Amino acid sequence: MATATPPRLTRSQVEEIVRQVVTERLKAPGPGASGLVVHASARHAHLCREDLDRLFGPGYELTVDRELYQPGNFAAKETVTLIGPRSRLISNLRILGPLRSRTQIELAFTDAVSLGYEDVPIRLSGDLDGTPGAYVMGPHGVVVLKEGVIRAAMHAHMSTDEAAGYGVSPGDVMKLRVGGDAGVTFERVHVRVDPAFRLEVHMDTDEANACGLRYAREIGLFK
Amino acid sequence: MATATPPRLTRSQVEEIVRQVVTERLKAPGPGASGLVVHASARHAHLCREDLDRLFGPGYELTVDRELYQPGNFAAKETVTLIGPRSRLISNLRILGPLRSRTQIELAFTDAVSLGYEDVPIRLSGDLDGTPGAYVMGPHGVVVLKEGVIRAAMHAHMSTDEAAGYGVSPGDVMKLRVGGDAGVTFERVHVRVDPAFRLEVHMDTDEANACGLRYAREIGLFK
Numbered sequence: 001m002a003t004a005t006p007p008r009l010t011r012s013q014v015e016e017i018v019r020q021v022v023t024e025r026l027k028a029p030g031p032g033a034s035g036l037v038v039h040a041s042a043r044h045a046h047l048c049r050e051d052l053d054r055l056f057g058p059g060y061e062l063t064v065d066r067e068l069y070q071p072g073n074f075a076a077k078e079t080v081t082l083i084g085p086r087s088r089l090i091s092n093l094r095i096l097g098p099l100r101s102r103t104q105i106e107l108a109f110t111d112a113v114s115l116g117y118e119d120v121p122i123r124l125s126g127d128l129d130g131t132p133g134a135y136v137m138g139p140h141g142v143v144v145l146k147e148g149v150i151r152a153a154m155h156a157h158m159s160t161d162e163a164a165g166y167g168v169s170p171g172d173v174m175k176l177r178v179g180g181d182a183g184v185t186f187e188r189v190h191v192r193v194d195p196a197f198r199l200e201v202h203m204d205t206d207e208a209n210a211c212g213l214r215y216a217r218e219i220g221l222f223k
Numbered sequence: 224m225a226t227a228t229p230p231r232l233t234r235s236q237v238e239e240i241v242r243q244v245v246t247e248r249l250k251a252p253g254p255g256a257s258g259l260v261v262h263a264s265a266r267h268a269h270l271c272r273e274d275l276d277r278l279f280g281p282g283y284e285l286t287v288d289r290e291l292y293q294p295g296n297f298a299a300k301e302t303v304t305l306i307g308p309r310s311r312l313i314s315n316l317r318i319l320g321p322l323r324s325r326t327q328i329e330l331a332f333t334d335a336v337s338l339g340y341e342d343v344p345i346r347l348s349g350d351l352d353g354t355p356g357a358y359v360m361g362p363h364g365v366v367v368l369k370e371g372v373i374r375a376a377m378h379a380h381m382s383t384d385e386a387a388g389y390g391v392s393p394g395d396v397m398k399l400r401v402g403g404d405a406g407v408t409f410e411r412v413h414v415r416v417d418p419a420f421r422l423e424v425h426m427d428t429d430e431a432n433a434c435g436l437r438y439a440r441e442i443g444l445f446k
Contacts, residue, residue: 109432110333122404122435153404181345181376184433187406209332210407210433212345 036221037069037200038176040208041152043111044094045080045136046104046125051145055080055138062097069200070157072098083135084115084149102128103136105149108206112151123150124190152204155190156221157197168223169193176201179218184211189221259444260292260423261399263431264375266334267317268303268359269327269348274368278303278361285320292423293380295321306358307338307372325351326359328372331429335374346373347413375427378413379444380420391446392416399424402441407434412444 052060062076076095082105083089090111104125112120121131128148136143156174158166168174172191178184189201201221203213275283285299299318305328306312313334327348335343344354351371359366379397381389391397395414401407412424424444426436 109435110429113432119438181411183410185408185410187408188404204433206333206429206432207405209336209429210427212332215342 035199036219037198038178038213038216038219039069039200039202040205040213041106041202042094042205043090043105043107044075044096045082045106046096046100048101048103049099051103051136051143052099054141054143055136057140060140062095062099064097068096069198071196071198074098078138081137082115083137084112084117085132086116088114088116090115100126102126103143103145103148104128105134105136105145106152106204107149108204109151110206112149117149120149120151122153124153124155152202153190154186154188154201154203154207155192156199156201157192157194158199159197160193160195162197162199163191163193166191166221166223172223175222176203177218177220177222178211178213178216179220180212180216182210182212186211258422259442260421261401261436261439261442262292262423262425263428263436264329264425265317265428266313266328266330267298267319268305268329269319269323271324271326272322274326274359274366275322277364277366278359280363283363285318285322287320291319292421294419294421297321301361304360305338306360307335307340308355309339311337311339313338323349325349326366326368326371327351328357328359328368329375329427330372331427332374333429335372340372343372343374345376347376347378375425376413377409377411377424377426377430378415379422379424380415380417381422382420383416383418385420385422386414386416389414389444389446395446398445399426400441400443400445401434401436401439402443403435403439405433405435409434 056078062078064074065077066075068074074097076097078095079092080095081089081091082093107120117132123131128150131147132149133146134149136145163169168191170191170193174189174191176186176189186207279301285301287297288300289298291297297320299320301318302315303318304312304314305316330343332343340355346354351373354370355372356369357372359368386392391414393414393416397412397414399409399412409430
């Protein structure tokens with residue numbers, strides 16, 4: 001049962017490693033190359049300017065820890081503590097930049113259950129009305145988030161050309177098949193198109209674990 | 224964010240509740256009635272006679288806590304502690320009865336990651352050669368399990384008549400579609416047939432979380 005990984009990793013570190021391995025195994029060889037990239041997003045937070053000020057102090061700026069696959073997006077060095085119903089919490093919740101107009105917390109259902117949520121709806125990014133809230137704690141202060149906690153709907157980023165290649169438009173829904181020992185087809189992959197996007201599907205850690213993304217032998221995105 | 228559930232539940236209690244709710248919402252009204260039942264199995268252990276003796280003492284007999292859906296199967300009151308690579312552990316791992324010829328530990332991938340396993344293969348029940356091992360601790364002693372840790376392949380129990388109705392044979396693979404906000408089709412549902420079986424699909428908690436089983440609006444099993 002010996003492993004190459006050092007002992008006493010936190011769960012989030014393990015998830016980070018899994019995510020990286022997935023990235024390395026599946027992504028196209030370099031920027032601009034064709035090829036479908038599927039990333040498992042671990043739970044994370046997007047913050048608005050006002051909430052960043054409250055959590056980290058007025059005028060605070062996020063520090064880039066790692067560039068993400070979509071241009072301009074990054075994992076910040078900064079994290080927050082998320083407190084859910086029944087006073088249970090998740091610490092070291094990663095902040096992703098850049099800032100957004102509304103604060104949004106993306107959890108897998110496993111995270112939601114462990115935090116004590118009865119239900120967290122599957123939503124597209126930014127579609128936050130009527131979603132559950134949370135308390136968010138930073139080094140400078142606390143934000144009482146009235147709504148903004150979601151499970152992110154699976155989605156595909158693609159450029160205008162790639163959308164044309166697939167014959168799809170923004171808002172369409174595609175299917176993602178992950179072949180392997182599990183063999184799972186996800187039917188509701190929402191299409192997001194922007195000239196600057198690179199072809200990439202985002203799923204959450206529950207979905208990645210269920211389909212064995214790490215060990216996938218073939219991956220296909222289709223209408 | 225108020226909920227009806229009492230505070231300070233353990234994760235396994237929460238999972239148990241989720242499992243029960245799923246059961247109640249989806250199962251047929253009574254024994255013998257037609258209707259597809261899908262159950263999410265939380266992580267658990269099956270023990271052989273020799274390992275039960277070592278863990279709980281010679282001649283020990285399991286106590287039935289709750290009958291399961293398949294006749295003769297039950298969740299025992301007894302639990303064990305599972306110790307994985309890197310000395311991380313899961314306590315209160317439920318034992319399911321009756322005893323089997325080999326000890327087998329069934330984990331979701333999330334459990335496997337949290338225990339420190341690099342990989343736990345997807346296997347049918349009983350197909351344990353070459354799978355990872357673990358240390359299992361009980362009140363009477365410890366078992367060094369050389370192999371037996373698996374992610375259970377999704378499977379459907381069905382009677383001979385139900386198999387004939389679907390036009391399938393033991394060992395065939397069917398598909399399970401779970402419709403809802405996620406919309407997921409699992410392609411590798413292994414058919415297990417026995418005259419005493421009741422129609423029931425077993426998935427693990429990762430799969431249930433990924434497809435939103437609790438909130439499924441339609442469920443179909445097909446060839």
